[in-house]
Amino acid sequence: MPAPRVKICCISSPEEAELALACGASALGLVSAMPSGPGVIDEVLIAEITARVPPPVATFLLTSQTEADAIIDQQRRCGTSVVQLCDYVEPAVHVLLRRELPGIRLVQVIHVTGLESVELAREVEPRVDALLLDSGNTTLTVKELGGTGRTHDWATSRQIREAVNVPLFLAGGLSPTNVAEAVRAVEPFGLDICSGVRTDGKLDKVKLVALFSAVAAA
Template identity: 30%
Template sequence: MRTRAKICGITRSQDVQSAVDAGADAIGFVFYPPSPRAVTSVQAQQLIKKIPAYVQVVGLFVNATAQEITDLLADVPLDVLQLHGDETPEQCIEIARQSKRRWYKAIQVKPDLDLINEIQRYQQAGASAILLDAWHPDLKGGTGVQFDWSKFPKLDIPLILAGGLTPENIQEAIQTTQPFAVDVSGGVESAKGIKDQQLIERFMQGVHCGSAK
């Protein structure tokens, strides 16, 4: 199976183009103001105009309310929601009901977490996928840290691998975990929020090579 790839935390139109040209399946925008990769709804509106059909637009939210997300969707036509905070399954259900969007939940792989049970909680709530990210005591994604890939489970829900992925380790990551998709942000940047075209190209080449093995 081909591994899909999302380039997240994009803030510039040239980076949208680089991701699309390199074959990314999805582009991610961060709607979390404390993040150095955050964009406003106005910025996102302009950037989305550069994204062609068949490339999905994903919005990343951290502990946003259903109303806040719905209000943003009135201006920004997102395809899928990535809920990357402490949202409970019940809150995710309510966000989906109000927004009328598919969603997936990001779970930080803490050392003492019952990962299978946590995944199943959100699967039962209607998640389209689960993203597994490295745990950090302060940061919500974009940590540049990877977790123990040997803990990556095999389940009957699409699993997305994130956390510390780079052009150098992406092939090994895919071959070790066999994820449905991978998600990269800092690993293809020259500075926070500033993507590097060559790093994106090398990352996507690694995705394709890793999938082919």
């Protein structure tokens, strides 16, 4: 199995972007307004960071929006190459995004809460370019749409990986100490890490180096 791609999320500045790329990141996650969780930055800053990122590195706009028009407008302001839908949307939204944002990849987050997540992943798969498995909870009064720092049941994640044919990113509580185990358990296409490579909220070079070493060893 080839080494999974690594997306470093919650990038907060051009300097953090440069550090993540220097350590080997294949993609960067840029968090727009969320009901909860870390890493939120202004859309002007998202656009500034995105403009500095060289191809072929992917830039992910993490959005909590669920209406097509709002998502389309947001992506056009930010200029990212990928839209990561952190909340669930109606099927028609995926269709409209495809039509109005040609060339922009769509990644749907699936919050792994149980076996129902497997069926949801199967349902969504035909409409998106990739799935991202996370540990949020959309049923809370204040939704958790990512950045929880919690792992979920990787056995269920493995079931989802085996049930779908699109690339699969694994997120949720990953760090240098558990990422090798996660890779062996799920065999994802990619990994998504935020809090596990930070110290006091700031991207930590030592943890980044340890993370990439662990991924390579796995």
